[in-house]
Amino acid sequence: MLKAYKYRMYPTKEQEEKFFQHFGACRFIYNWALEQKIKSYEQDGKSISRFDLNKGITILKRDGEHEWLKDVNSQSLQGATLNLDNAFTRFFREKRSFPKFKSKKNPVQAYNVPQNYKVDFENNKIYLPKIGNVKTILHRHYGDGDLKTATVSRTSTGKYYISILVDNGLETPKKSEFSENDTVGIDVGIKDFAITSNGNKIDNPKHLRNSMKRLKVLSKRLSRKQKGSKNRKKARQKIAKIHEKISNQRHDFQHKVSTKLISENQAVVLETLNVSGMLKNHNLAQHISDASWSSFVTKLEYKAEWYGKTILRIGQFEPSTKICNVCGYHNKNITLADRKWQCHDCGTSHDRDVNAAVNIKKFALNTQNLIGI
Known part of the structure; x- marks a missing residue:
């Protein structure tokens, strides 16, 4: 049975820069792969496979214009094509919306680490490829399960989290019998x-309604700040913190x-x-x-x-x-x-x-x- 365990991370400034590099690279590969799929279907009427896209990533790295991709974990780049493949599966099977290009303006950024990461509960650290040991508050143990994909994310308020998917080896419990009384x-x-x-x-509890008065005040202040200024960025962060609090309460x-x-x-x-x-x-x-x-x-x-x-x-x-x-x-x-x-x-x-x-x-x-x- 699969379960996810989420922990708060506290990276250094150098590690934050590497995280941003990974966020940007995985977003670039996702958008590039989506463009390749659209072009392939328009020109040949066929959809290019994820394995062909992964081969294309290797070719991109050899290109002088995209050598910076070598500084990013290669498996995380392949995880971006897997995410795109899953998005198309949901589009065709579950009638979800067509996959969209990702924007760097999105306040929430994330990337996957399929394997080769290590969790150190004794020292409260997690080793990530190309990043190193990152200080993490490991507040609960996941047992002796097999580690699957880990997802590193950054919230709109600048907090970093890692969600680790663990297979605990247990089978899903059988459905209990039920009656009218239970x-x-x-x-x-x-x-x-x-x-x-x-x-x-x-x-x-109406968490949003209870915070609406404060949100209106901060939104009015934000509208008065000059675009591109540091004060506007600070005002936006204050609004993001309130929305994060509302989400946590909910x-x-x-x-x-x-x-x-x-x-x-x-x-x-x-x-x-x-x-x-x-x-x-x-x-x-x-x-x-x-x-x-x-x-x-x-x-x-x-x-x-x-x-x-x-x-x-x-x-x-x-x-x-x-x-x-x-x-x-x-x-x-x-x-x-x-x-x-x-x-x-x-x-x-x-x-x-x-x-x-x-x-x-x-x-x-x-x-x-x-x-x-």
């Missing part, structure tokens, strides 16, 4: 972050909630949402982005794989909000403003979100033929 339905929202089928409501909150839900239940039921479509509503787009439902669902999915739990889904067009979970009456007149409503047939009073969570669970269990167990 299954929970979850309805995500804006007012409340998540509502469970057993009536629990998890408050939405991930911390979602990790705690997702771990609790996975540990307390054998199966979790979710509703498939068209988040990209919902973001087109400009009245709710900022609140939806702040909630970051997609990130939360991703955490639930991989933690369920780790612990042998099951994730069930229902279709996005299922009327979970408008159906009475007691008698099945369909209330067609309910609107987004109606937070509570009463069933016309059985007279049951419903909280809109709790009723939706109960129906999400029922729809999924009905599909699994588990209702009544």
